[in-house]
Amino acid sequence: MTLIRLPVPEEFSFDLSLQFLRRSPKELLHRLEHDKVLKLMQVEGKLILFTVMSGKGSLNIDILQGDLNPTGREIVRSYVREWFDLETDLRPFYKLARKDTLLRDLVRKYRGYRIIGQLDLFESLIWAVLGQQINLSFAYSLKQRFVEQFGQTIEHENQKHYLFPSAAKVSTLAPEQLLLLQFSRQKALYTIGIAQAFVEGRISKDKLSGMTLQEAKEELIRIKGIGNWTANYALMKTFRYPDAFPLEDAGLHNAIKNLMGLNSKPDVNRIKKIFKPYKGWEAYATLYLWKSLEDFISSSKK
């Protein structure tokens, strides 16, 4: 049994992180148990199953299955640190938000909420494509079938744990195999095309790392199926650019509409104006605006 401790910043909420990870019961890429999360990942070619739970001023990682040498342990440690966004100092953002009526209450209510990463670029792009133009619930259904059908699995204590399907595997699929899962033809072609772009080395996380936001965005948008929204989403969740955010996102528009009591969705110029004070922190402003959607749904149901 291997235990790794990871110190956490003051402005960090493990509960809010778990809440996010609990968002859909159809999620197969991690499993939630009481107050901890189990995740399967590939480390130096080996499958490693670990848990993350909260400790005193730390996150504690426990390796449940798989052998790790010191290098491997370090890979898992930095993976979790990045996954839970422990590197970011949120204080400058909170300082800005306290001056803004739109976000003031939200950052107080959800203090310590951070961007849960999607560190695998391939996964991030495919997930964004699946979510294009459909409701989240259906997007999760598509993802569930996709992962069940094409992802690698292991069994641990009678439960299955899944890896996201590899680009190599997906690149060999015929569109019809995805149509069976209720992908639209368009989504099926995008999915396979993106996988082929990875296999052929036209795109990779390494290749984009170190680029400026603008450069990386342009690289991503070259790939069919990836537009501005998807590129920004990936740059936000995978590369953690704090200033990347999907300006045209429908959820974001609804959040602003609700919070400001507008009759219709805000236009692009209004959104740009709203984000102006958050230069360099747009991703976090977006995160908290998305979070506000839950409040609105639950209050409108009452």
Added chain:
DNA sequence: CGCCAGGTTAGAG
């Protein structure tokens, strides 16, 4: 003939 969803593309104007 119900409208909108965490959009993107190709093609027209």
Added chain:
DNA sequence: CTCTAACATGGC
């Protein structure tokens, strides 16, 4: 450069 139809189906 901007605008629009087509895409496919679930959720409310």
